[in-house]
Every structure is written in C-alpha cells, then in structure tokens.
Amino acid sequence: MTAPLFDRLREQLSPVEAGPEDQPSAASPVLCRGVQHKVLVFELTPDQLLPVARRLHDEFGFDLFLDVTAVDWPDAPLRFEVVWHFYSTTAHVRVRLKTRVSVQDCTVDTLTPLYGSAGYMERECHDMYGIGFRGNPDLRPILLYEGFVGHPLRKDYPKQKEQPLVPYRPPQSALVR
Amino acid sequence: MPLSADSALRPPIANPVRNVLTASRDDTTVVNIGPSHPATHGTVQIIAELDAEKVVRTDVHCGYLHRGFEKECEDHTWHNLMPYVDRLNYCSALINNFAYCDAVEQLMDIEITPRTKYLRTLLAEYNRLADHLTCVAAQLMELGAMTAFLYLVTVRDSIYEHLAALTGARVTYSYGRIGGLAFDVPAGWFARLEEILKEYERYIEMVHGLVDRNRIFIDRMRNVGVISTAQAIHWGFTGPILRSTGAPRDLRKDTPYLAYGELDFDVPVGINGDNYDRYYVRMREMDESVYMVRQLLDMIPEGPIMVDDRRCVFPEKELVYTEIESLINHFKLVMEGPVVPAGDIYVAHEGANGELGFYLVSNGAGQPWKAHVRSPSFVHMGGVHTMLDGYQLADIVTTFGSVNMIGGECDR
Numbered sequence: 001m002t003a004p005l006f007d008r009l010r011e012q013l014s015p016v017e018a019g020p021e022d023q024p025s026a027a028s029p030v031l032c033r034g035v036q037h038k039v040l041v042f043e044l045t046p047d048q049l050l051p052v053a054r055r056l057h058d059e060f061g062f063d064l065f066l067d068v069t070a071v072d073w074p075d076a077p078l079r080f081e082v083v084w085h086f087y088s089t090t091a092h093v094r095v096r097l098k099t100r101v102s103v104q105d106c107t108v109d110t111l112t113p114l115y116g117s118a119g120y121m122e123r124e125c126h127d128m129y130g131i132g133f134r135g136n137p138d139l140r141p142i143l144l145y146e147g148f149v150g151h152p153l154r155k156d157y158p159k160q161k162e163q164p165l166v167p168y169r170p171p172q173s174a175l176v177r
Numbered sequence: 178m179p180l181s182a183d184s185a186l187r188p189p190i191a192n193p194v195r196n197v198l199t200a201s202r203d204d205t206t207v208v209n210i211g212p213s214h215p216a217t218h219g220t221v222q223i224i225a226e227l228d229a230e231k232v233v234r235t236d237v238h239c240g241y242l243h244r245g246f247e248k249e250c251e252d253h254t255w256h257n258l259m260p261y262v263d264r265l266n267y268c269s270a271l272i273n274n275f276a277y278c279d280a281v282e283q284l285m286d287i288e289i290t291p292r293t294k295y296l297r298t299l300l301a302e303y304n305r306l307a308d309h310l311t312c313v314a315a316q317l318m319e320l321g322a323m324t325a326f327l328y329l330v331t332v333r334d335s336i337y338e339h340l341a342a343l344t345g346a347r348v349t350y351s352y353g354r355i356g357g358l359a360f361d362v363p364a365g366w367f368a369r370l371e372e373i374l375k376e377y378e379r380y381i382e383m384v385h386g387l388v389d390r391n392r393i394f395i396d397r398m399r400n401v402g403v404i405s406t407a408q409a410i411h412w413g414f415t416g417p418i419l420r421s422t423g424a425p426r427d428l429r430k431d432t433p434y435l436a437y438g439e440l441d442f443d444v445p446v447g448i449n450g451d452n453y454d455r456y457y458v459r460m461r462e463m464d465e466s467v468y469m470v471r472q473l474l475d476m477i478p479e480g481p482i483m484v485d486d487r488r489c490v491f492p493e494k495e496l497v498y499t500e501i502e503s504l505i506n507h508f509k510l511v512m513e514g515p516v517v518p519a520g521d522i523y524v525a526h527e528g529a530n531g532e533l534g535f536y537l538v539s540n541g542a543g544q545p546w547k548a549h550v551r552s553p554s555f556v557h558m559g560g561v562h563t564m565l566d567g568y569q570l571a572d573i574v575t576t577f578g579s580v581n582m583i584g585g586e587c588d589r
Contacts, residue, residue: 037283038432063410064360067551069525073540083536085551086524087408092431094455096523111270117413120559143240151382153249153547159245159252 005042005091013042013052024048024099028044038087039094046099050109053097057114062086062095065115069120070129072155079103082131100121102143106133128153185219200226210573212241218315220308221558223565223573230570235562237553242588250548254514255281255355258548260501261348265550266585269298269308271340273586274353276526279434280535281355282466284522285489285515291358291481297474300352301526302466303370306377307336308529309417309459309466316456316578317388325461327386328380335373341450342366356490356517357483365473374467380465389457398453402564402576405450412560416531416553418580421458422450428527436476440469461515483514489515514543528553530581554587 014032024031029048033041044052056062066085073079078100086095101108110133111118122133123142130151133139141148145165150157186559200207205228212222218240226233246265250258262277263270275297282289289297314329337347343366344350344359352359388394404414406422425444429437445461447454483490487506496503515563519541531553538547557580564576 035521037524039523045247064415065399065413065530066525067534067536067549069327069536069547069549070548071521083521085534085536086530089426089431094523094525113411116411117556117559120556121413124555128427141240145240159248 005060005088005093006035009056009095012059015054021126024130035147036096038117039096041096041098043098043100046101046108049099051115052112053086053111056086056095060088061090062088064096065111065117065121068111068118068125071124072129072153074155077102080106080131082125082130083106097113101131106130107134109134110136111123112136129153130154140157194373200249201233202228204228208358208570212238218319218578219582219587220583221239221577221584221587223577225565225570226280227570232473232565232568232573235565235573237558237561237565238370239558239584239587242584244589246550246589247306247548250545251545254511254543255517256510256543258545259351260349262550263351263461265589266308266528266530266533266583267300267348267585269304270310270348270350270529271304271352272296272308272526272533275301275435276524276528276533277535278355279513280524280537281489281517281521283488283524284517284520284537284539285355287356287414287484288359290484291478293482295436295473295477295484296358296362297353298440299470299477301435302469302473303336303340303445306463306466306470307333307340307530309463310336312529312581313384313456315458316581317384317394319574319578320394322358322388322394323390325384326536328384328387332373332377332380339369339373342369347359347422354483354490356486357481361482370470370474371584374470377463377467378403387462389512390429395453397572397575398449398456400449401452401568401572402447402455402579403451408563409450409560412563413556414531414560415556417455417458417462417530418450418531418557420444421447423448423455428532432525436473439476440472442469442558447511454495454574454577499531508566516541516543517545523551525551530554530583530586531557533586550586550589552586552589554584555589558582558587 007085010032014030016028018031022031024043024045029051030042033043064087066087066118070083080101082099082101083099110122119138122136123139125131126133127141127144128140128151148163200579205226207226210223210225212220222238224236248260250261259274262273265273302474310329310333314326318326341347343362344352392563406424409419409422423446425446427444430444442465445458447458491510492506497507519539521538523534523536525532533553534551536549537545540546561580565573
C-alpha cells in the first residue's frame with residue numbers, strides 16, 4: 001500500500017525529475033527528494049504550500065496534521081526552512097513538506113482552513129522563530145509570555161539571555177532583618 | 178486609581194497580543210481557571226465564558242512550564258539529551274527515552290541488538306502501564322473516588338520501586354542510550370515483575386468492581402466531553418483519545434517499530450468518544466500492555482545490550498584506563514559527542530498519550546542542530562476546547578483529567 005501511494009504522490013505532485021542540487025523555483029515549484037527514513041519529502045516554493053497541502057488533504061487522504069516547525073540556517077540566503085509533517089491514518093505513511101523563506105519575508109500560508117490542529121502548532125512556530133502564518137487569526141504567544149522580545153529558537157538568540165517579568169531581587173535570608 | 182489605568186505604572190509590554198476572552202453576550206460571565214488550580218493537574222490556564230454553569234466557549238493557554246527544552250538541546254551532545262527527554266513526559270519517561278534513541282539510531286543507521294529491542298519493548302509497555310495508572314487514578318480522585326485512586330497508586334508505586342531497582346530512579350530514569358541501554362537487567366528482576374503483574378490484576382479487578390457500573394461515576398462520565406472521530410482527527414488527537422472515538426489507530430499496529438510486529442495484541446476502542454470511553458480504553462490498554470509484557474518475558478534472548486559501534490558507544494572502562502585508543506574514544510564521545518551524519522529525521526512512537534514524534538536535524542556535529550518534539554499533550558491542548566464547550570463547568574475537571582495533559586511535554 002505504501003509504495004503505490006508514494007509513487008502516485010511523486011508523479012502527481014512533482015512530475016519533473018530533480019537533481020540533488022536543484023532548488024524549487026517558478027519553473028519547477030515542487031521537487032521530490034525521495035523517501036528519507038520512511039517519510040516522503042517534498043521541497044516547494046512558499047506559494048505552492050497551500051495548493052499542495054490541499055491536495056494531500058483532499059485527494060490523497062493525509063487527514064492528520066502532525067507538526068509544523070522551522071529550522072534556522074543563519075548563513076543561508078533563505079534563512080528559515082519551514083517543515084510540515086502529515087500522516088495518513090488510512091495508508092499509515094508520512095509526508096514532509098519543506099520550504100525556504102528569508103528573514104525579511106518569513107511568512108507562509110496558514111493551514112488552519114484544512115486542519116484545526118495547525119492553529120496551535122503555528123502559534124508555537126511563530127513564537128519560537130517569528131515565522132508569520134498568513135491567514136491565521138490567532139498568533140498570540142503560546143509557550144512564551146506576552147511581552148517576550150525576540151524569538152528564542154533563532155540561532156542568534158543568546159541562550160543565557162533572560163527576560164524576567166519581575167526584576168530580580170538580591171537574595172535575602174529570612175533570618176536577616 | 179487602578180494600576181492598569183495609569184500607563185506609567187503599567188509594566189511595559191512589547192507585543193500585547195494576549196487579550197483575555199471577553200463575554201460575547203450580556204448574560205454570560207468570563208471566569209479564569211488556573212494556571213495554578215488544584216483541579217487542573219498540570220499548570221494550565223483555562224479562560225471560560227459561562228452561561229450560568231454551562232460553558233459557552235473556552236480559551237486554553239499553556240506554556241507556564243516552558244523551560245526552553247529545544248534551545249537547551251542545541252547546546253548539548255546527543256548523549257546528554259537523555260535526562261532532558263526524560264522530563265518531557267515524566268509519567269512514562271522510558272517511552273520518551275526509547276523514541277529519542279530510536280530517532281538518533283536511525284539517523285546513524287544503527288541496528289540495536291535483539292536483547293535491547295525486546296527489553297525496550299517490554300519496558301515501554303511497562304511504563305505505559307504506569308502512565309495509564311496515573312492518569313486513571315488522578316481522574317478518579319478528581320471525582321472523589323479515593324479508594325480506587327489508592328488502589329491504582331499502590332500498583333504504580335510497586336512499578337516505580339521496581340523500575341528504581343532497574344534504573345536507579347523512580348520517575349526520570351535516563352535508562353536509554355544511543356545504541357542500547359544503560360545496563361542490563363539485574364538478577365531476579367523478571368521474577369518480581371511477574372509478582373507485580375499479579376498484584377496489578379488483583380487491584381485492577383477491585384477498581385473495575387468499584388467504578389465501572391457506579392451510578393455516580395457513569396453520570397459524570399457518560400456523554401460528557403464527546404468528540405467524534407472526524408473531529409478528533411481534524412484537531413490532531415492521537416492515542417487513547419482518538420481510539421475512544423472508535424478509530425483503531427495505534428502506531429504500534431500501523432507502523433510497527435521495536436518488537437511490536439511480533440506481538441499479539443488488540444487495539445481497544447471506544448464507541449462514543451466520551452469520558453467513560455477514554456477511561457475504559459485506558460483500562461483495556463493496560464490489560465493489553467500486561468499481555469504484551471508477559472509475551473515478551475518469554476521472547477527476550479540472551480546477548481549484549483549495546484551495539485558494537487565506536488561512534489556512539491563508550492568503550493569499557495577497563496580499556497579506557499589501559500589503551501590509548503579507547504581513552505581517545507572516550508574523550509571524543511564526552512567532549513565532542515557522537516558523530517551523527519547530517520540529515521533530518523522524524524520518528525514517532527506511540528506514547529502513552531498519543532503520537533510522540535522527534536524531529537531531529539543534524540549538521541554532522543556532536544550536538545543536534547535542532548531537536549523538536551511533536552508532543553501529544555501540546556497538540557491536544559489545541560483541540561481540547563471542542564471537548565469542553567457546551568458542557569458544565571464541573572465537567573471541565575473530568576474532561577481535562579481524561580485528556581491527561583502532561584505539562585512537561587506540553588510546554589517543553
């Protein structure tokens with residue numbers, strides 16, 4: 001069951017055979033990277049995300065949205081790699097979508113119209129990396145607190161940095177009056 | 178003058194985005210439950226709009242236990258993450274350990290030894306038992322069923338003591354290792370395991386007798402917090418919650434890993450997707466886990482527990498002291514960490530609460546470039562409002578108990 005579905009996906013979504021060095025572009029917006037550790041991987045341009053996700057959801061039965069997160073590559077021209085995982089509860093296979101966005105314009109489309117669960121996970125990704133999700137009405141902080149400045153999982157956010165809501169007081173012993 | 182009215186006194190807020198739910202109608206009230214409330218086990222805040230006692234809508238906030246797990250992981254070697262992943266779901270830390278180890282091992286293309294494979298399966302099921310016991314016990318206690326709670330916790334405590342005899346810790350075991358396990362099972366451990374399984378059966382029988390057909394229990398649980406299969410999948414529910422709706426979705430069956438492909442077990446499902454079904458699915462799953470543990474006891478072969486791979490496995494201590502290659506090997510592993518080939522991987526195990534996924538990215542160094550956890554509790558918090566809205570205020574407690582939110586893995 002697995003292999004035919006993967007073959008169909010590969011044919012339908014990415015008809016052009018891509019070399020390992022090729023990047024998704026306007027000419028070939030969706031590139032298949034093959035099955036990596038049992039997950040079929042596609043790289044695509046940001047504008048292709050919603051159409052491809054919609055086809056995965058409607059045509060290919062990927063009904064469970066697993067995860068969205070980002071990977072920060074500070075030296076790359078398109079700094080953030082946004083990664084989505086989908087699961088089919090009928091075929092029991094996973095698909096990974098990847099796209100690259102720059103730090104100046106790190107916005108991708110939301111998947112909340114397709115999957116309710118995307119809402120919370122997009123909020124987390126927005127918290128941690130500052131990725132914007134166009135169309136998500138609720139991008140309030142979820143794991144961080146309101147007022148937190150910056151995006152802690154970006155590589156340029158110092159690990160030791162602290163942003164206390166209440167200023168620290170010098171340590172006081174209960175015995176000292 | 179209230180503090181908030183004077184802008185000079187208000188604390189500076191850079192992005193004031195969290196607006197508290199406001200009443201949508203004249204006759205409703207907004208109440209705040211949590212984040213620290215005895216009835217919400219775990220630090221979570223629920224802002225609920227109430228029409229008298231009925232919940233109109235809810236806004237669930239988590240993050241109060243956020244401690245920068247993923248940021249911390251990027252600064253430690255692959256080995257050193259083990260205690261951190263323990264503390265994700267502290268009710269079933271071994272499942273976290275093994276899922277993480279499995280992800281790294283697949284990335285390194287390591288195949289674990291047969292003994293480790295079966296031992297990990299056994300321990301994962303054993304720990305699932307402890308997790309479900311905790312969840313059901315807490316849920317019953319919140320309804321006032323103190324006796325059932327004490328029965329279940331008695332068994333759990335035996336399991337904790339027993340796991341402490343194996344790993345040295347009661348809750349956070351750090352027992353997994355990349356390429357194997359920390360150490361082998363001590364003498365007499367399996368004999369005690371049999372005793373505990375019998376103890377489990379004795380107590381669980383009493384709990385079934387006390388609770389299953391109890392009028393009060395049924396009134397509080399039946400048709401409360403109902404969710405359909407389609408809704409559950411839409412909101413990303415996995416694990417016992419999804420199964421309680423009648424969908425037999427279990428990664429142990431669907432995408433078998435470890436030794437699950439060789440085991441005989443059922444995937445219990447519910448009918449209604451309500452609190453009672455979630456209770457019963459967990460109770461039945463515990464029986465299946467015990468059944469699996471018993472099968473595994475006869476399957477565990479003799480042999481080494483660690484693979485023979487110098488990229489990740491520490492050399493024998495005696496060799497470290499006597500030969501230079503092993504000494505260098507030891508130092509390299511401690512100071513630089515195991516060399517994991519560049520690439521990324523998503524590996525999911527069936528955690529006690531649902532799909533526990535690790536998305537790891539390596540750039541070829543001894544530390545992860547990124548370690549992301551797809552934690553079931555966090556995803557469940559995104560959809561739990563569908564199970565709370567429309568029921569009574571008091572039902573929030575029971576429904577929330579049946580979701581079994583674990584703050585450690587939810588907030589990371």
